[in-house]
Amino acid sequence: MSLTQSSAFEIANTASLAARQLAVLSNNERNEALTALYQGLSMNKDAILKANAKDIASASRAAENGDLNPSILKRLDLSRPGKYDDMLQGILSVRDLHDPIGNVTLRTLLDDGLTLERVSCPIGVLLIIFEARPEVIANIAALSIKSGNAAILKGGKESSESFVAISTVISEAISSTRVPKSSIQLVQTRDAISSLLDQDSLIDLVIPRGSNDLVRFVKDNTKIPVLGHADGLCSAYIHHDADPETCVRVIVDSKTDYPAACNSLETLLVHERVLATILPAVAKALVAKGVTLRCDELSKSALREALGAGQMDSIVDAVDSDYNTEFLDLILAVKTIPASASGQDVDAAIAHINTHSSKHTDIILTKTRSTADYFMNSIDSAGVFWNASTRFADGMRYGFGTEVGISTNKIHSRGPVGLDGLTIYKYLVYGDGHRAGDYFDGEGGRRWKHKGLPL
Amino acid sequence: MSLTQSSAFEIANTASLAARQLAVLSNNERNEALTALYQGLSMNKDAILKANAKDIASASRAAENGDLNPSILKRLDLSRPGKYDDMLQGILSVRDLHDPIGNVTLRTLLDDGLTLERVSCPIGVLLIIFEARPEVIANIAALSIKSGNAAILKGGKESSESFVAISTVISEAISSTRVPKSSIQLVQTRDAISSLLDQDSLIDLVIPRGSNDLVRFVKDNTKIPVLGHADGLCSAYIHHDADPETCVRVIVDSKTDYPAACNSLETLLVHERVLATILPAVAKALVAKGVTLRCDELSKSALREALGAGQMDSIVDAVDSDYNTEFLDLILAVKTIPASASGQDVDAAIAHINTHSSKHTDIILTKTRSTADYFMNSIDSAGVFWNASTRFADGMRYGFGTEVGISTNKIHSRGPVGLDGLTIYKYLVYGDGHRAGDYFDGEGGRRWKHKGLPL
Incomplete structure (x- = not known):
């Protein structure tokens, strides 16, 4: 089926x-739909897993033929232990969150009998575009209903059987409640994306959940605001007064806990004065975990002094593009920050990060609170850690409790995005x-009270 | 001078x-720059008014030749009584507002020794594009510095002499403070807009201040988020239980207080049952103020019964496009909402407004709080008034205190936008x-505390 503009x-x-x-609708009415969603997906587990098995079979064949990245198989599989139950539990968790709608965040007495309120409300219509993970359908449907937004969900072709099965259950479940059935619409054809991205007068926000390529495609092809991050190029800076053991713990976790995640470390900046003292211990621990370090000249020569020949096999020369690369793998770019007069070395690290990082998450390792504060104020990223x-x-x-995604936008919502x-x-x-015309500063004009009222 | 991409x-x-x-920079350091700005513009009043007089002279010639809308003359003129002093006072008002930066809005103990804070910070780089009013330069410069944002200001050609004079003073004033001189950059060439709108990796937000055409042009030509409204198509709905006197007061003020403003009334929806009772009084009061009503058949025939022949000269037939038109003039489109079973009439008014209004500001006139609440929840606009x-x-x-503009966006900032x-x-x-790897639900894994801390 081709999805036309109309x-x-x-x-x-x-x-x-x-x-x-x-x-x-009230919070109760929205919550009832989430309960129905939970019950429907619980009762139809077998049918949904059967449909999911068909997707897995097709994907396995495609992977064997080299037409599909095998890592997608794992993401597709709803039958893995605990996965389906986690999906179900997620719906109840969202249901039990505080109602994000109708909260009064400002109340001002403008004049006698004239009151201003600022009240939280849904955005309107969300377009969610995602790739392989079928559980995202249930997750996002729950978040949308809880926040009072209508959602158009566009799935990927690898999960098409699961998608149809889950979406049929969702539609039936909702139709027994006061939530309108078309609050959640599911669109599957691949050519639908462009036509939907053109509907900027009706769709208020697009949330792409998937690869960097998908996010970039969406950002480049719509006037609708996009919530999401295209890259997670995270950096760490080891200052000259950092605690060596802390550096090893934090850097190894940042790089190796889950290298394919957007919040994994990609670039390590090391102060010149600790190249021979802290860097070797960090490098040894990383190499022991299978990490390859792509080093500039100074850091490489420091490691050559400290590491054994076998370990030096994992130390290679960096090229300029390494400092702009999200490896998503056991690879780390290493760069030296030159020692200089007080403060300027931190500034050099800050300048590198603000120029090269993707404004996702960047960290500093130092013993000094004032140095950390300066770094945290200066770094222009969604997360800055000490x-x-x-x-x-x-x-x-x-x-x-839950997360819609992580945003590197500079407006609206930044960092991990919750229901807010x-x-x-x-x-x-x-x-x-x-009447507005009664208020002016001349004789007889009414005056504003502008008095804050309790919320 | 042509502004190249580079x-x-x-x-x-x-x-x-x-x-x-x-x-x-601290709030004090930013405030010192605003004091310097105030002093610089105070001391150089004569020179700036002299430059402004040149703009007025050119614009007067252009207006005489029919090349310029004469209404721009008034907006250009800084020498009108009180205008310059208002501009100066505005800088001090902004300076004395609460610091919008560094406010902690969330603080959570994640685990012992591990604390999360959400802290307000500047957006980064603003691009402000405006047309005639020269005082906007000082106003926006003050707002940008107060909020810690760098701003690129792009002025219109009618105010070019004033622009150069004011910008020279601003640059000199800032250079005596800790605020970097290039925090406020002023760009004047007309062909600069497109090149600047392409800098989406460096500019974080565009704020167009000017005509609808300007806002539309900006929205259509950039990937940078745009804060602003293209139209102000505001509607009022008179329910069958409205108080007649309230209707006259509110509608006349909404339409005639300042017809050229974006928050003026453009469409009046009238419940069928009050066509003969409330509408005539409203229409007479509007016609007395020089307003022409563009009516549908039912409302026109009701007025034919009630108004004199002279008054009927101001009642004309509406065409469909009138209900999508921002007249910005003494013209009002009038449409009848059919009487129907309980509630459905309000729904018809809501449906009309959500389809035709520009999501700026819409109002209801009714004596019943529950009807007003339903209307206010259902209307998808930045402002909904009772x-x-x-x-x-x-x-x-x-x-x-001040306003950057009025936003009809559905994300980030909606309605009148202040420093926030x-x-x-x-x-x-x-x-x-x-380390994140220490937290998991298995044996020996650390558990999250997720305890809210005082702000």
């Missing part, structure tokens, strides 16, 4: 109408026939 | 570097060698 409009318009109905692993940049670890990132606010004014 | 890059890159320096004029949609009137709209946040983690 049917993309129809889908977006239907979502827009559903969004207006969703916006007036003596802690880059891998803490995560919605669950931050205590948000799916809301905005509106201003409500309650009056009694008040 | 010089646009140079300007944006310089701004980006200045933004990093600005980000570490029994109060659309003209209250304004940063000063809301008590924000020029900030975002970052997440800071303070650790002591903490």
Whole structure:
């Protein structure tokens, strides 16, 4: 089926109408739909896993033929121990979060009988584009309904059987509740993306969940605001007064805990004065974990003094592009920060990071709080950490309960995005026939009270 | 001078570097620059007014030749009584606002010795594009510095002499302070816009201040997020239980207080049951103020019964496009909402507004709180008011002290945008060698504390 402009409009318009109905439902009404979603997916586990097995079979064949990256197989597989139950539990976790809608965040008495309120509300219509993971469908459906947003979900071709099975269950489950059925619409054809990305008058936010290529394609092809990060190029800076043991612990965890994650370390900056003292211990620990270090000249020669010949096999020469590369693998670029007059060395590290990092998460290792504060103020990234692993940049670890994704945007929502990132606010004014023309500074003009009221 | 891509890059890159320096300055250091700005503009009033007089002279000639809309003359003129002093006072008002930077809005104990903070920070680099009003230069420069953002200001050709005079004073004033001189850069050539709009890796937010055409051009020609509204198509709905006197007061103010403003009323929806009771009084009051009503058939025939022949000269037939038109003039489109079973009439008004309005500000006139609440929840606009004029949609009137503009965006900042709209946040983690790999639910794994700490 080819999705024409007119049917993309129809889908977006239907979502827009559903969004207006969703916006007036209570938290209880939205929660009931999440309970129905949970029950439907629980009862239909066998049918969904059967459909999922078909996707796995097709993907296995494609992987054998070399047409598919085998890592996708693992992501596709809903039958892995605990995975389906985690998906179900996730729906209940979202249901039990605090209602993000209808919260009054400002209340001002403008004048007698004239009150201003700022109230949180849904954004409207979300377009979620994702690739392999079928559990994301249930996860995102739950988040959208909880936040009162209508969602158009566009899945990838590898998960098409799972997608149809899960989406059928979701539609049936919702139809027994007050949440409009078209609050969650599922679109599957590959050529749908461009037509949907054109609906900027009806769709309010696009959230791509998948590869960097997908995120970049989306950002380059729509006027709709996009929430997401294209890259996670995270850096660590070891200052000359860092604690050696802390450096080893934090750097090894940042690089090796899960190298394919966006919050893994990709570049290590080392102060010249600790090339011979701290770097060797860090390098030995990394090499022992299978990491290859791509070093500039100074750091390489320091390691040549300290490491054995066998270990030096893992130390190679860096090229300029290594400092702009998200390896997503057991590879780390290493660069020396020259020793200089007080402060300027930190500035050199800051300048490198602000120029090369992807504004995701960057860390400093130092014993001095004031140096850390200066670094944390100066680095223009969503997360800036002191003596802690880059891998803490995560919605669950931050205590948000769940995460829509991690944003490197500079507006709206930055870093791990929780339910808050799916809301905005509106201003409500309650009056009694008040006219703006009555307020002016001349004689007889009414004066503003502008008095803050309790929330 | 033609602005090439490379010089646009140079300007944006310089701004980006200045933004990093600005980000570490204290509120006092930023305020000192605003004091210097105030003093510089006070001392150089004569020179600036002299330059402004040249712009006025050129613009007057252009207006006489029919090459310029005469309304621009008034906006250009800095010598009008009180205008220059208002501009100066505005700088001090911004200076004395609460510091928007460094506010901790979330603090969580993740584990012993591991703390998360969410802290407000500047967005980075703003590109402000404006047309005639020269006082906007000082206003926006003050807002940018106060919020720690670097700004690139692009002025219009009508205010070029004023622009050069004011910008020279601003540059000199800032250079005596710790705020980097290139925090405020002024660009004047007309062909600069496109080159600057291409710098999406260095410029974080564009704020167009000017005509709808300017805002649309900017939105259509950049990947940088745009803060602003292209249209202000505001509607009012008179429900069947509205108070007649309230309707007259509020509608007349909404339409006639300042018809050229974006928050003026453009469409009036009237419940069928009050066509003969409330509408005539409203129409008479509007016609007395010189307003022409473009009516649908039902409303026109109701008015034919009630109005005199002379008054009927101001009642004309509406065409479909009138309900999508921002008149910015003494013209109002009127449409009847059919009487129907309970609730459905309000739904018809809501559907009309959500389809036709520009999501700026819409109001309801009713005596019933529950009807108002339903309307206010259902309307998808930045402002929704009950029994109060659309003209209250304004940063000063809301008590924000100042206003960057009014946003009809659905993300980041909506409605009148104050200093808050020029900030975002970052997440800071303070650790002591903490590793993410130590946290898991198995035996011996560390557990999250996720305990909220006082702000």
